[in-house]
Amino acid sequence: MHFMSALRAAWQQRDSLLCVGLDPDPARFPAHLQGRPDAVFEFCKAIVDATADLVCCFKPQIAYFAAQRAEDQLEALIAHIHVRHPGTPVVLDAKRGDIGSTAGQYAVEAFERYRADAITVNPYMGRDSVEPYLAYADKGVILLCRTSNPGGSDLQFLEVGRPGGGVEKLYERVARLVAEDWNASGNCALVVGATFPDEIARVRALTGEMPLLVPGIGAQGGDIAATVAAGRSADGTGLMINSSRAILYAGADEDFAAAARRAALDTRDAINAYR
Ligand SMILES: O=C(O)c1cc(=O)[nH]c(=O)n1[C@@H]1O[C@H](COP(=O)(O)O)[C@@H](O)[C@H]1O
Structure with a gap:
C-alpha cells in the first residue's frame, strides 16, 4: 500500500496523529531485559504491541539499532509490525x-x-541526492526542513535570494522546492520541529496539505497545543507528531509497556483535544 494512503487510513481509523519513536537505549531498559542478546527487539516489540492501536505510525531511529549491532533486530521488528499490526506505517x-x-x-x-514504508532524508545535497528515494513512488520521503534542535537555526534560518526577487529563509526554500517540484509522485513529507510552532505554521502555509513529521514534544519540551494549531491540515490531520523517550521510558520496571501505553494514550488525547 502507498505510504500516504496507509497514513491517511491510520489517521482516520485510529483517530490519532501520534507517532511513537523507537529509540531503544539499553542503559534505560528495565532490569529483566538487561544483558539479553535480543533485548533491543524484545523492548521495542513490547512497546509496539502496547501502543499500535494508538498511533498513526512508528518511527524506529536506525542509529540506536546500529550502535548496538542490532540491525537484525531492527529487521525483525519492522517485520513484526507488518505482520502483527498491518496498516501501521513504519518510518x-x-x-x-x-x-x-x-x-x-x-x-x-x-x-x-528493512521494508520501511518511509524514510527521513537530508535534502541539503540537492535533488539528485533525493531522486533514488523519490523513485520508489509508493514509499514516503520525509525531508528535513526546520529541525527541532537549537542549532537548526544556524543554517536553516539563513536568508537566501528568492528566484524572481526578495529573500526567504533556507528552510522556506526547502519547503517550497519539495512542494512545488520534488513531490511529483505525491510521496513527500517534511520534518518541522515542535519546538518552533511559528515555522510549522509557515511550512503549512507553503505546502498545502503535505504531511509534516513533527518531533520535539515530550523530552524536548515542544508545546502540543501550539504544534497542532500551527500544523493541522484543513481536515484536522496532516501531522505525525513524534514522541520517543517520554513514551519509551515512562516506566522503568517490568510493567514498562503498560506505562508506555498510558503515556501514549495521554499524548494522543492531548493532541486530539486541539485538533
Ligand atoms: O527526523 C527526526 O525524526 C527528527 C528530526 C528533528 O528535527 N528532531 C528530532 O528530534 N528528530 C528525531 O525525533 C526523535 C525525538 O526523540 P524524543 O526527543 O525522545 O521524543 C529522535 O529520534 C530524533 O532523532
Whole structure:
C-alpha cells in the first residue's frame, strides 16, 4: 500500500496523529531485559504491541539499532509490525544524504532490506541526492526542513535570494522546492520541529496539505497545543507528531509497556483535544 494512503487510513481509523519513536537505549531498559542478546527487539516489540492501536505510525531511529549491532533486530521488528499490526506505517529515521549512486544503496537498504514504508532524508545535497528515494513512488520521503534542535537555526534560518526577487529563509526554500517540484509522485513529507510552532505554521502555509513529521514534544519540551494549531491540515490531520523517550521510558520496571501505553494514550488525547 502507498505510504500516504496507509497514513491517511491510520489517521482516520485510529483517530490519532501520534507517532511513537523507537529509540531503544539499553542503559534505560528495565532490569529483566538487561544483558539479553535480543533485548533491543524484545523492548521495542513490547512497546509496539502496547501502543499500535494508538498511533498513526512508528518511527524506529536506525542509529540506536546500529550502535548496538542490532540491525537484525531492527529487521525483525519492522517485520513484526507488518505482520502483527498491518496498516501501521513504519518510518525509518535515517536522515540519509549522499550522492545519487550511494543514495540508491541507502534506498535499497531502507525499502528492500528493512521494508520501511518511509524514510527521513537530508535534502541539503540537492535533488539528485533525493531522486533514488523519490523513485520508489509508493514509499514516503520525509525531508528535513526546520529541525527541532537549537542549532537548526544556524543554517536553516539563513536568508537566501528568492528566484524572481526578495529573500526567504533556507528552510522556506526547502519547503517550497519539495512542494512545488520534488513531490511529483505525491510521496513527500517534511520534518518541522515542535519546538518552533511559528515555522510549522509557515511550512503549512507553503505546502498545502503535505504531511509534516513533527518531533520535539515530550523530552524536548515542544508545546502540543501550539504544534497542532500551527500544523493541522484543513481536515484536522496532516501531522505525525513524534514522541520517543517520554513514551519509551515512562516506566522503568517490568510493567514498562503498560506505562508506555498510558503515556501514549495521554499524548494522543492531548493532541486530539486541539485538533
Ligand atoms: O527526523 C527526526 O525524526 C527528527 C528530526 C528533528 O528535527 N528532531 C528530532 O528530534 N528528530 C528525531 O525525533 C526523535 C525525538 O526523540 P524524543 O526527543 O525522545 O521524543 C529522535 O529520534 C530524533 O532523532
